[in-house]
Amino acid sequence: MLPYIVKRVLSAIPIVLAISLFVFMLMHLAPGDPVTMMLGEGATQADIARTRAEWGLDQPVAVQYGRFLANAARGDLGTSMFFGDPVGQLIMDRLPATVELTALALVVALVIAIPIGVVSAVRQNSLGDHLGMSAALFGISMPSFWFGTLLIFVFAGRLQWLPASGRLPDSVALRGYTGFLLIDTLLTGDFRGFLLVCQHLLLPGLTLGASMAGILTRLVRSSVLEVIRNDYVRTARAKGLVERKVIWKHGVRNALIPVVTVLGLQLGFMMGGSIIVETVFAWPGLGRLLMQAVSNRDYVLVQGSVLVLSTWFVLVNLIVDLSYGLIDPRIRYS
Amino acid sequence: MSKQHTEKTTKSGVSRRNFLTAVGVTGMAVAGGSLLAACTPKTITSNGTAPAAPTNTPQLPSTLTIAQGTDVEAWSPYAHSTTTTYGLWQNMLEPLVDYDFDKGQFRGILAESWSTADDKLTWTFKLRQGVLFHDGTEFTANDVIHSFNRILHDKDSKQAPTINTIASMSAPDKYTVVIKTKGPDAALLQRVMSRHITSEANFKKYGTAEEADKHPTGTGPYVFMEWQRGNRFVIARNTKYRDGAPAIEKVSYKPIPEASTRITALEAGEADLINTVPPHEVDRIKSSGKLRIESVESLRMMFVPFNPSFKPLDNKNVRLALIQAVDVDSLIKNVLDGQAYRMTTPVGRQIFGFDPKATPLPYDPEKAKAMLKEAGFANGFSIDFYSPNGRYTKDLELSQAIAGMLGKVGVKVNVKTPEWGIFASQLEEGKFPMYLIGRGGVVDASEYLAQYWETGVTKRTSFSNPDVDALLRSERQTFGPDRAQQLQKAAGKIYEEGAALFLFTYQDNYGAKANLEWKARPDEYMLAGGAKYKA
Numbered sequence: 073m074l075p076y077i078v079k080r081v082l083s084a085i086p087i088v089l090a091i092s093l094f095v096f097m098l099m100h101l102a103p104g105d106p107v108t109m110m111l112g113e114g115a116t117q118a119d120i121a122r123t124r125a126e127w128g129l130d131q132p133v134a135v136q137y138g139r140f141l142a143n144a145a146r147g148d149l150g151t152s153m154f155f156g157d158p159v160g161q162l163i164m165d166r167l168p169a170t171v172e173l174t175a176l177a178l179v180v181a182l183v184i185a186i187p188i189g190v191v192s193a194v195r196q197n198s199l200g201d202h203l204g205m206s207a208a209l210f211g212i213s214m215p216s217f218w219f220g221t222l223l224i225f226v227f228a229g230r231l232q233w234l235p236a237s238g239r240l241p242d243s244v245a246l247r248g249y250t251g252f253l254l255i256d257t258l259l260t261g262d263f264r265g266f267l268l269v270c271q272h273l274l275l276p277g278l279t280l281g282a283s284m285a286g287i288l289t290r291l292v293r294s295s296v297l298e299v300i301r302n303d304y305v306r307t308a309r310a311k312g313l314v315e316r317k318v319i320w321k322h323g324v325r326n327a328l329i330p331v332v333t334v335l336g337l338q339l340g341f342m343m344g345g346s347i348i349v350e351t352v353f354a355w356p357g358l359g360r361l362l363m364q365a366v367s368n369r370d371y372v373l374v375q376g377s378v379l380v381l382s383t384w385f386v387l388v389n390l391i392v393d394l395s396y397g398l399i400d401p402r403i404r405y406s
Numbered sequence: 407m408s409k410q411h412t413e414k415t416t417k418s419g420v421s422r423r424n425f426l427t428a429v430g431v432t433g434m435a436v437a438g439g440s441l442l443a444a445c446t447p448k449t450i451t452s453n454g455t456a457p458a459a460p461t462n463t464p465q466l467p468s469t470l471t472i473a474q475g476t477d478v479e480a481w482s483p484y485a486h487s488t489t490t491t492y493g494l495w496q497n498m499l500e501p502l503v504d505y506d507f508d509k510g511q512f513r514g515i516l517a518e519s520w521s522t523a524d525d526k527l528t529w530t531f532k533l534r535q536g537v538l539f540h541d542g543t544e545f546t547a548n549d550v551i552h553s554f555n556r557i558l559h560d561k562d563s564k565q566a567p568t569i570n571t572i573a574s575m576s577a578p579d580k581y582t583v584v585i586k587t588k589g590p591d592a593a594l595l596q597r598v599m600s601r602h603i604t605s606e607a608n609f610k611k612y613g614t615a616e617e618a619d620k621h622p623t624g625t626g627p628y629v630f631m632e633w634q635r636g637n638r639f640v641i642a643r644n645t646k647y648r649d650g651a652p653a654i655e656k657v658s659y660k661p662i663p664e665a666s667t668r669i670t671a672l673e674a675g676e677a678d679l680i681n682t683v684p685p686h687e688v689d690r691i692k693s694s695g696k697l698r699i700e701s702v703e704s705l706r707m708m709f710v711p712f713n714p715s716f717k718p719l720d721n722k723n724v725r726l727a728l729i730q731a732v733d734v735d736s737l738i739k740n741v742l743d744g745q746a747y748r749m750t751t752p753v754g755r756q757i758f759g760f761d762p763k764a765t766p767l768p769y770d771p772e773k774a775k776a777m778l779k780e781a782g783f784a785n786g787f788s789i790d791f792y793s794p795n796g797r798y799t800k801d802l803e804l805s806q807a808i809a810g811m812l813g814k815v816g817v818k819v820n821v822k823t824p825e826w827g828i829f830a831s832q833l834e835e836g837k838f839p840m841y842l843i844g845r846g847g848v849v850d851a852s853e854y855l856a857q858y859w860e861t862g863v864t865k866r867t868s869f870s871n872p873d874v875d876a877l878l879r880s881e882r883q884t885f886g887p888d889r890a891q892q893l894q895k896a897a898g899k900i901y902e903e904g905a906a907l908f909l910f911t912y913q914d915n916y917g918a919k920a921n922l923e924w925k926a927r928p929d930e931y932m933l934a935g936g937a938k939y940k941a
Contacts, residue, residue, distance in 0.1 A: 104827035108834050110564050111487060116857075116864060119567040120834070126561050155635075156480030156562040165635055221666055229670040236670040242471045242638055242658040354662040356636025369827050 073397075077390070084386040089141075091382040092375065096137050099371050106153050106369035127153060129371075140375055149376035154368040159376035162361060168251035169239060170357035173280060173349070174342045176273050178335070180281025181288050184211075185331075189292025190324055196297060204289065211286025220279040220352040227275060237354035239272050276353040280346050284338050291334055295327035302326075328399050336392030340385040466939040468655040470922070472932055473668050473677035477661035478639050481619040483602050485562040489847050490681065492600050493931030494659055497641055498540075499602035499624030502531055502550065503595055505849040507756060507928050512595045516545065516603055516625065522885050526590040527573075533581040537648060539605045540629045547577035552606035560615060569597050590883040593852035596758075600847075627652045627935045636661060641934070653938035672697060672917045679924060681932060683915040684799060685743040691917045700916040702926040703747050706846035707754045708798065710791075710808065710907040711858060715868040716839035718787055725904030726767065727777035728840075731815040732808055733769040734909055741803050746910035752855065752897045754911045756928050759851030759893030764901070766908070774815045786816025792833075792841035795823040799912060805842050808907075836865030844912075847929055851893050852881060859900050867905065874899050 107123045108115070124130050128139070143150060149159035185208075192204040228236035235241065239253060244265065248256045254273075257266035299305065300323045308318045347359035358377065365373035396403045479486040483495045502517040514520070517531045537545040554575060557565045573588045587594060605623040612618040622630040627649070628641040639659040645651045660677060662668040665684055671677040673694060683691060683699065691697045712728070714720045738746045747755060751764040778786065793805030802823060809819035824832065833841060848854045856863050860878050861870040877896035884892050901908070916926050924937040 102828075103824070103831060105831035105834070108831040109827060111567055115567045115834075116570070119570060122566075151562075153562075154479060156482050156485040162635070169636075221664075224667055224670050228674050228676075232674050235676055236674055237473075237662050237667050237676065238637060238660060240637075241676065242640075242660060243469070245632070352664050352667055354660070354664070354667060356634070360636065360663075367825070367827055369831075 073394070077394070080390050080393070084383075084390070087386060088379065088382050092141075092379050093137065095378045096140070096371075096375055097133070099369070099374055100133050100136075104369045106371055109368045110153060136371075140372075144376075144379060149379065150372040152365070152370055152373040152376075154365065154370040154373065159373050162373065163358065163377060163380050165251070166356060166358045166361045168253070169355060170343060170346065170350075170359065172252060172254055172269075172273060173276055173346060173355060173357060174339065176277030177280035177284060177342060177346075178339065180277055181284035181335075181338075184281070184285035185288035185292050186324075189289045190296055190319065192289070192293045193296035193300065194319060201293075205293070208286045208289035208293075211282045211289070213286075214283070216279050216283055216348050217352060219282060220276070220349055223275045223279060224352070234275055235272050236275075239356065240268060244268060276349050276355050279352070280342065280349045284342070287334065287338070288331060291331055292324075292327065295330050296323055299323050299327040325399060329396060332392055332395055332399065336388050340381075340388050343381055343384055466941060467678075470654045470657045470679065470934055470937055471660055471677045472657065472934070473660045473662045473671050473680045474932060475661070475663050475665070475668070475682050477636055478633065478659075480562065481622075481633075482560065482562055482615060483604060483619070483622065484557050484560055484565050487564040489930040490932065492602075492847075493927075493929075493933060494639060495602050495622075495624075496600070496626065496931060497628040497657070497934050498622055498626045498630055499604055500626045501600055501602055502533075502598050505596075505599055505929070510756070510758070512599065516550075520595070526592075526883055526885060527587050529585045529587070529594055531583045531585070533583065535581050537625050538646065539608070539625055540623050540644060541605065541608060543605060543607045545603070545605075545625050546580045547583045548580075549603050549606045550583045551575045551577055552609065553603045554601065556604070556615070557601060565601065569601060571597065590885075592882050592885050592889050593850045596848075596850035596853065599849065628657065631656070652935050654934055657934040657937075659932075669917060672919075678919045678922055679932070679937075680917045681914070681930070682799070683917045685745045685913075685915070688743075688745070688915055696920055698918055698920045700918050700924060700926045701745075702914050702916075702928050703756060704846065704912040704914040704930065705754060705756060705848055705928045706798075706844045706912050706914075706930075707749060707752075707757075707848070707854075708746075708804075708842065708844050708909040708912065709749070709752070710840055710842050710909065711867045711869075712904070712906060713836060713839050713868050714870075715836065716789075718781065718783060719789075719839055721781050722904055723777050723781045724783065727774040727781070727815070728812060728817065729904055729907045730767050730770045730777070731774035731817070732811045732907055734766075735769070736811075737804055737807055738910055741800050741807055742910075742912075745913040745915070747913065748910050749908040751894075752859075752900045752906065752908055753851040753893070754848070756911075757848055757851050759855070759890060759897060761894035761897065764894075764898065771811075771815050778815060778817070783816070786818060788818040788820065789839055790822055791819045792822050792824065792829065792838040794826060794829055794842060797826055798842075798844045801842060804909075808842075833866060834864065836868050840907075849929070851897060852878075855893070855896055855900065859905055869903075869905050871899070871903055871905075874903070 107120050107127070107129065111119055111123060128136060140150065147160070151157065152159050152162055155162055188204040188207065192201040195201055224236045227234045249259060250256055253269040254266065257263070257269055300319070305318060305322050308322045343358060346357065347363045349355065350357045350359040351363070362374070362377050365377060474490050476488055476490050478491055478494060479488065483499055500515045502515060503512045504515050506513045514534070516534055516537060518534050519532045521530050522528065523530070531550070533545070533547060533550070539545055554569060554572065557563050557569060558572070571587045571589065571591045571594070572585055574586045576584045578584060585594070591597070602624065608621060608623040609615070609618040612621065627644050627647045629644050631640040631642050633639045640656065642656050643652045643654065662671055665682060665687070668677065668680045669683065669687055669691065672680045672691070688699050691699050712719045712725045718724045734748055738744060738748060748766070750766045751761050753760045778784070791805060791809055793802055795802045805821050809821050812819045832838060833843070845854055856878050858864070858867050859869045859871070859874055861875050874896060877892065877899055881889060881892035881896055914926060914928070914930065918924055921940050922937060923940055927933065
């Protein structure tokens with residue numbers, strides 16, 4: 073398997089490079105100018121020209137890209153034009169918040185999608201199936217902006233059970249080692265802190281997980297439906313296996329491959345794509361950072377973030393491909 | 407037979423279990439959430455957490471959480487040009503002068519007095535003596551020069567344009583700063599307002615701007631405690647502040663970009679004070695009983711500049727016709743629930759240079775039609791109108807309403823809404839015939855009028871009128887009390903020329919706990935200094 077992994081990682085390098093070149097060109101071709109955004113309302117033409125020169129934006133695009141690549145190869149992603157901090161540090165500061173949110177969303181999605189999808193498939197066209205599919209359609213179609221605001225209104229505003237925003241209350245300062253608050257609180261044995269972190273995670277996690285759950289539920293259903301009609305499932309029943317085993321061991325397990333594939337893609341999207349949820353819940357994650365970077369035309373930060381996110385995407389897909397072997401032992405890597 | 411068997415076992419066995427499992431898991435999740443909510447106190451003092459207010463303090467809260475739409479951008483206090491961020495830094499770092507909005511004049515903060523020489527280029531600032539930085543070192547003239555040099559020359563400084571009229575600076579003694587400007591600049595005080603002074607000793611101690619900026623050291627009523635980017639910015643009161651320590655012990659600024667989330671955070675007690683409450687949410691806060699609305703007339707002027715390099719806006723009568731075709735009072739009443747103040751001149755009411763005697767052109771669509779007909783546009787014409795979307799309160803709605811009103815006099819207006827990044831840069835390049843824009847942070851009209859309507863300063867309007875240019879030049883050279891009149895004259899001429907459709911200044915709404923005493927400033931700065939809780 074090792075040669076396979078090495079081959080995959082090596083083949084990912086040109087992909088990541090191509091993505092970064094594409095994004096670089098796109099950012100420079102798109103209308104808008106970072107310096108105008110930086111200097112604000114009072115800037116004159118002379119100020120704009122001076123700042124452009126200071127940031128090297130008056131250089132040809134090819135030179136700018138070459139410089140970016142040379143620095144990136146040395147592990148230096150540059151300094152954000154808008155935030156003034158090193159891009160690597162900005163991303164690392166925001167990454168834990170997004171990873172925790174994505175992880176919870178994933179759990180929410182799986183916990184909802186697998187049972188409902190399987191039940192809907194096994195009891196096709198029953199009332200439960202219709203209800204399950206309607207719920208899935210609801211999950212897919214409702215905008216996360218609306219759902220998030222609704223959850224905030226009900227659980228934070230009216231019931232006041234859960235907080236409306238952020239990762240922690242203002243009165244709390246946690247000792248941190250990793251930046252992952254769930255892990256930090258467990259490491260320091262701060263159980264109450266852990267509960268607080270969970271409280272803050274719940275609403276954004278549900279919002280982000282709900283739309284993914286919708287997609288996955290439909291996928292699980294159709295995939296299970298396809299599998300349980302196969303001969304080997306009939307054989308399993310014929311040999312007298314308990315129905316639960318027939319469905320879970322022979323049905324669901326074999327139905328998982330497309331589900332895991334889509335899950336991997338969704339996971340990739342969620343890392344950079346949870347912009348709306350992060351904005352609604354004032355969640356200090358990568359999505360919001362990327363949005364601020366794009367809207368302020370912070371070329372350096374956009375470029376660095378895209379490099380990190382595309383690497384993440386490639387990595388997740390590699391993990392997905394490797395997990396096929398665990399799901400179906402017949403799959404070999406060469 | 408086999409099929410029947412399958413269906414039977416399916417119904418009787420697996421699906422029920424699965425279903426029950428699913429219900430169970432979902433139920434546990436919901437119950438778990440409720441449990442979390444129920445069992446966890448609002449403030450914790452457990453292991454690893456900061457203590458809440460000491461038990462021996464009175465019942466009144468000692469902390470203040472301010473939620474605002476924006477986050478601090480960078481460690482450097484000079485690497486931003488955002489009004490709310492200026493306000494946040496001003497708790498820790500002080501400027502030479504500030505504007506007293508009640509009296510309508512500048513007052514010294516770190517400067518005790520100032521004077522100008524006969525050459526109209528030399529400004530002398532006498533500094534307050536005995537002022538200490540948070541680290542105990544004394545504030546002197548060198549700190550002013552150090553800070554201004556950083557503003558002018560730091561690579562990441564976004565404030566250089568504000569003081570780019572400065573030619574040189576010197577410190578004849580510890581408490582005197584002499585500034586020479588490139589040309590006469592009577593509005594220099596507006597330029598040095600909000601230019602925050604940081605400690606030179608602190609900068610030297612850490613060696614680099616990056617390190618020094620992570621230990622913000624100023625002379626203000628609050629000292630820096632902690633910044634978690636995107637999460638919170640915490641400051642604590644400076645117990646040795648020269649005018650007495652502020653009432654609130656600890657203040658936390660929290661960025662919550664979404665207005666509805668900010669309001670819910672206020673209702674739920676996660677925030678004590680929030681900014682930018684939209685007009686339609688004001689009643690929701692007022693009716694809650696535990697909250698109140700603090701309103702103030704904003705400095706931010708909203709207007710629609712016309713670019714005469716686009717036909718037919720080169721025709722003054724066409725511009726004046728467009729102005730008279732728009733019912734500004736109706737816009738304020740119907741789009742903004744009455745929460746705005748009509749502009750009667752190009753200068754807002756609280757700004758130096760406002761002319762209280764000026765009267766705006768009346769809303770007169772019939773006259774507008776007649777003027778258009780006279781100008782050769784009996785059948786109207788078609789024009790692109792660029793509008794921001796979501797940058798200012800109800801901006802797109804306003805633009806659409808304006809387009810509707812212009813449509814009634816035969817002008818077909820295409821409202822275009824490029825994303826703000828595109829909008830801002832194309833605006834600078836002079837690519838819009840007419841656009842909706844806001845200008846805030848102005849207490850002296852000089853710089854703003856020049857920026858939009860003096861020949862060659864920016865391309866924002868491509869407006870050029872020798873009389874306006876002469877009036878603005880003369881205003882900058884007038885250092886006495888006559889300057890207000892000069893500004894009024896320049897503004898009057900700009901208005902007369904139909905350079906823009908001047909709309910209104912906003913009413914800024916802040917939501918606050920009912921027992922929080924805090925006064926809003928017209929410049930959007932949310933200072934914690936004067937805040938206190940009442941019993």
